[in-house]
Amino acid sequence: MKGVSIVSFNPLEQHGIPLERQIRDWQELNVSPVDPDMEDPYTKCRIIALNGIEVESIFFGHQFHRNTPDIELKQRLAEIRYIEHQQQKVVNWLLPGQASVLETTISYEQVAVDLTAWLARMEPDPYLKQAYEFGVLEDFDHLYRYANLYEMIEHRQAEKLVDQLTEVMPGRPTMMHHRHPVDNVREPYDRSTVDPRSRLHALTITAAEQQTMNFYMNVGPQYMTPIARQLYQEIGLVEEEHVTHYGSLLDPGETWLERLVLHEYNECYLYYSFMQTESNPRIKQIWELHLNMELEHLRIACDLMRTQEGRDPESFLPAELPEPVTFEPNKPYLRELLATQIDITTLGTGYVREAHERFQRMQEMVNGKEKPPSEHVIDDHRARFGRDYRMETDGPHPVPALREPGEEQA
Ligand SMILES: [Fe+2]
Numbered sequence: 485m486k487g488v489s490i491v492s493f494n495p496l497e498q499h500g501i502p503l504e505r506q507i508r509d510w511q512e513l514n515v516s517p518v519d520p521d522m523e524d525p526y527t528k529c530r531i532i533a534l535n536g537i538e539v540e541s542i543f544f545g546h547q548f549h550r551n552t553p554d555i556e557l558k559q560r561l562a563e564i565r566y567i568e569h570q571q572q573k574v575v576n577w578l579l580p581g582q583a584s585v586l587e588t589t590i591s592y593e594q595v596a597v598d599l600t601a602w603l604a605r606m607e608p609d610p611y612l613k614q615a616y617e618f619g620v621l622e623d624f625d626h627l628y629r630y631a632n633l634y635e636m637i638e639h640r641q642a643e644k645l646v647d648q649l650t651e652v653m654p655g656r657p658t659m660m661h662h663r664h665p666v667d668n669v670r671e672p673y674d675r676s677t678v679d680p681r682s683r684l685h686a687l688t689i690t691a692a693e694q695q696t697m698n699f700y701m702n703v704g705p706q707y708m709t710p711i712a713r714q715l716y717q718e719i720g721l722v723e724e725e726h727v728t729h730y731g732s733l734l735d736p737g738e739t740w741l742e743r744l745v746l747h748e749y750n751e752c753y754l755y756y757s758f759m760q761t762e763s764n765p766r767i768k769q770i771w772e773l774h775l776n777m778e779l780e781h782l783r784i785a786c787d788l789m790r791t792q793e794g795r796d797p798e799s800f801l802p803a804e805l806p807e808p809v810t811f812e813p814n815k816p817y818l819r820e821l822l823a824t825q826i827d828i829t830t831l832g833t834g835y836v837r838e839a840h841e842r843f844q845r846m847q848e849m850v851n852g853k854e855k856p857p858s859e860h861v862i863d864d865h866r867a868r869f870g871r872d873y874r875m876e877t878d879g880p881h882p883v884p885a886l887r888e889p890g891e892e893q894a
C-alpha cells in the first residue's frame with residue numbers, strides 16, 4: 485500500500501489497486517463491527533456518511549448503465565459497481581447489531597447536523613451556502629424529536645450516543661418543514677464557473693440525505709409503538725424534501741461521464757479526508773484501503789472521459805484535494821443560525837421570512853386537522869417526564885420562544 489502525503493494530494497497522480505485485485509472474498513467482507521459503546525461518536529458518523537456515498541455510487545452506476553446502449557461501457561460500469569457494492573457491505577456492516585434502529589437514526593441525524601454545518605462553513609458560493617444553512621436547522625430539529633422518542637420508548641438518553649459533541653434542542657420546528665413540493669427546487673450551480681469544492685459539497689450532502697431518506701423509508705415500519713411509526717413517516721417525508729433541495733443544486737448539464745468522474749473523485753476525497761481524522765486505527769486502515777481502490781476507479785473514469793468525449797478531467801477537477809472534510813462540533817455556528825434563520829422558508833428557488841400563500845395551503849393540507857407526530861412526541865414526553873429531552877451544553881436556547889415553558893427568561 486502506498487504512503488499518502490498529508491500536505492498536498494492529487495488523486496490524479498496516484499496509483500491505486502488494479503481493479504481485478506479489488507474483489508474480496510467472504511472472509512474479507514466479514515468485518516467486525518465497532519463497539520456500540522465506543523467513546524467516539526464521530527467514527528459512527530464517518531461510517532454512516534461513507535455508506536451514503538457508496539449507496540449513491542451504486543445507484544448512480546445503475547442509472548448510468550440503464551441510460552447507455554454501449555455494452556463495453558456497461559461492462560466497465562458493472563465491474564466498478566460490484567466493487568462499490570463490496571465497499572458498501574464492508575462500510576455499513578461496521579455498524580454494531582446491538583444498536584437499535586432509533587440509536588442508528590440518532591447517529592444519522594448527527595451526521596446530517598455536523599456534516600451540513602461543516603459544508604456550510606466551508607462553502608465558497610453564497611447561494612449554495614444558504615441552501616446548507618437552511619437545511620441544517622431542520623435536521624437539527626429532527627435530532628431533537630428522535631431524542632425525545634428515544635427516551636420515551638427506550639428509556640435512554642441521546643447524550644449516550646452523541647456525547648457532548650452535538651447539542652440536542654429544538655431547531656426550525658419539524659411541522660414547519662412541510663413546504664409545497666414546488667418550493668423545494670433550487671437553482672443549480674453553473675458547471676462552467678463553479679468552484680470545484682462546491683460540486684463536491686453538493687454531491688456529498690445529496691448522497692448523505694438520500695441515504696437518510698432510504699433508511700427511514702425502510703426502518704420506519706419496524707416499530708410497533710404508534711408514535712414511532714408516525715414520526716418516521718413525517719420525518720421521512722421531510723428527507724424527501726431535503727433530497728429534492730440538495731439534488732437540484734447539481735448542474736444537470738454535466739454529462740454522464742463527467743458525473744462518473746466527479747463521483748469517483750468525491751469518493752477519493754472523502755476516504756482521504758476521514759483517514760486524516762479517524763480515531764480508531766482499525767477503521768482508519770479500511771478508509772486507506774478504500775482510498776486505494778477509489779484511485780483506480782477514478783483513473784478508469786478519467787480514461788473513459790478522455791477516449792469517449794475527448795475531454796480532459798483536469799480541466800474541471802482541482803489540482804489537489806481541498807481541505808479534508810471533518811466531523812467536529814459546530815455549536816457556536818449552529819447557535820448563530822438558530823438565532824438568525826429559524827423563521828425562514830422557501831418561495832420558488834429563493835428564501836423568504838413570511839409564511840406565503842402556497843406554504844400556508846400546504847400546511848393546511850398536512851397539519852390542518854391535527855397536530856403532526858413531531859409535536860405529539862414532545863407533548864407525550866412532557867406528559868410523562870414533566871419536560872422535554874434536550875441537551876444544551878452552551879447555555880439556554882438562543883431563541884427564547886424555544887426554551888422550556890417557564891424558562892424563557894433564562
Ligand atoms: Fe466506492
Ligand SMILES: [Fe+2]
Nearest residue numbers: 593596623626
Ligand atoms: Fe433529518
Ligand SMILES: [Fe+2]
Nearest residue numbers: 623693723726
Ligand atoms: Fe435531512
Ligand SMILES: [Fe+2]
Nearest residue numbers: 748751778781
Ligand atoms: Fe468508486
